[in-house]
Amino acid sequence: QKEVEQDPGPLSVPEGAIVSLNCTYSNSAFQYFMWYRQYSRKGPELLMYTYSSGNKEDGRFTAQVDKSSKYISLFIRDSQPSDSATYLCAMSKTQGGSEKLVFGKGMKLTVNP
Amino acid sequence: EPEVTQTPSHQVTQMGQEVILRCVPISNHLYFYWYRQILGQKVEFLVSFYNNEISEKSEIFDDQFSVERPDGSNFTLKIRSTKLEDSAMYFCASNYNEQFFGPGTRLTVL
Numbered sequence: 001q002k003e004v005e006q007d008p009g010p011l012s013v014p015e016g017a018i019v020s021l022n023c024t025y026s027n028s029a030f031q032y033f034m035w036y037r038q039y040s041r042k043g044p045e046l047l048m049y050t051y052s053s054g055n056k057e058d059g060r061f062t063a064q065v066d067k068s069s070k071y072i073s074l075f076i077r078d079s080q081p082s083d084s085a086t087y088l089c090a091m092s093k094t095q096g097g098s099e100k101l102v103f104g105k106g107m108k109l110t111v112n113p
Numbered sequence: 114e115p116e117v118t119q120t121p122s123h124q125v126t127q128m129g130q131e132v133i134l135r136c137v138p139i140s141n142h143l144y145f146y147w148y149r150q151i152l153g154q155k156v157e158f159l160v161s162f163y164n165n166e167i168s169e170k171s172e173i174f175d176d177q178f179s180v181e182r183p184d185g186s187n188f189t190l191k192i193r194s195t196k197l198e199d200s201a202m203y204f205c206a207s208n209y210n211e212q213f214f215g216p217g218t219r220l221t222v223l
Contacts, residue, residue: 043204044156096208103156
């Protein structure tokens with residue numbers, strides 16, 4: 001079983017739709033969970049991070065972590081064409097320090113006007 | 114807003130040649146990383162670096178790879194003898210609490 005799994009899509013939605021992006025993982029040692037957005041041929045840009053289980057909201061974005069199911073989600077409300085990008089989940093055992101991030105493959109999202 | 118910068122944005126080289134990819138991390142960050150992303154695949158960890166030493170390296174980071182912080186601002190990745198399969202995007206990242214990534218260098222090995 002892969003350490004982090006993410007459906008690569010692609011996913012295409014109309015403007016204004018609610019988008020749900022998900023990742024599963026196998027390593028129960030992961031404690032920190034991040035979502036990055038990556039535009040074509042650019043570096044990953046940090047959107048949100050959460051620690052352990054629970055929800056975190058930032059504007060139109062909500063991140064959820066369910067450690068019991070080893071499942072994380074990112075919801076985008078009122079999606080906009082500018083949200084069109086690849087969304088990568090990433091996770092680590094600790095925050096900061098020299099801890100590496102383990103990434104999912106990324107889900108390509110297109111929001112159509 | 115401070116950001117990680119990388120040069121060059123695109124490097125084309127012949128197989129067997131040495132390349133050096135350069136990065137300027139965010140100035141108050143202490144931990145530095147290199148990741149790579151082969152086209153259509155995951156972002157993969159290569160190496161982390163702290164206090165002028167490698168903290169961790171992946172199985173990809175073999176003897177052909179080396180990292181260096183030659184001065185107070187730059188962080189470099191050297192590939193001694195490039196192979197076709199080294200063609201990828203290479204991302205530098207730096208960390209205080211969260212990792213921030215540079216825009217990447219696209220390496221093409223012919």
